[in-house]
Amino acid sequence: MNKGDRLISTLTEPSQDRAKSLGVTAMRYTVEPDGEELAKIGKLAENDKLKPHIQATFPLEQAAQALSTVEHGHTVGKVVLTCG
Structure with missing residues (x-):
C-alpha cells in the first residue's frame, strides 16, 4: 500500500x-x-x-479445488473462478 x-x-x-x-x-x-x-x-x-486483492484464480472446471482452498481458511483475498 x-x-x-x-x-x-x-x-x-x-x-x-x-x-x-x-x-x-x-x-x-x-x-x-x-x-x-x-x-x-x-x-x-x-x-x-x-x-480487489485476488488470492487465486481457478478455471470453472476446478471449482472443487477453489472451494477447498477457501474452506481451509488460509486465504487472504478473493478466490476467483473464470469461464472460457
Missing part, C-alpha cells in the same frame, strides 16, 4: 493504528443486495478505481 491509499475490508474492521502507521485510510464496508449499489461498484472496478 502507498501513503494516501484506502483499504476497504468487507470482513472485519481494519486496525486503525496500523492504517495510521502506514498513512492510509482504512474502513469496513458491507452491502445488502442492491442492484444500483453493485452497478456503482462495478463502474469503480471498470475505471480502475477499485483494486
Whole structure:
C-alpha cells in the first residue's frame, strides 16, 4: 500500500493504528443486495478505481479445488473462478 491509499475490508474492521502507521485510510464496508449499489461498484472496478486483492484464480472446471482452498481458511483475498 502507498501513503494516501484506502483499504476497504468487507470482513472485519481494519486496525486503525496500523492504517495510521502506514498513512492510509482504512474502513469496513458491507452491502445488502442492491442492484444500483453493485452497478456503482462495478463502474469503480471498470475505471480502475477499485483494486480487489485476488488470492487465486481457478478455471470453472476446478471449482472443487477453489472451494477447498477457501474452506481451509488460509486465504487472504478473493478466490476467483473464470469461464472460457
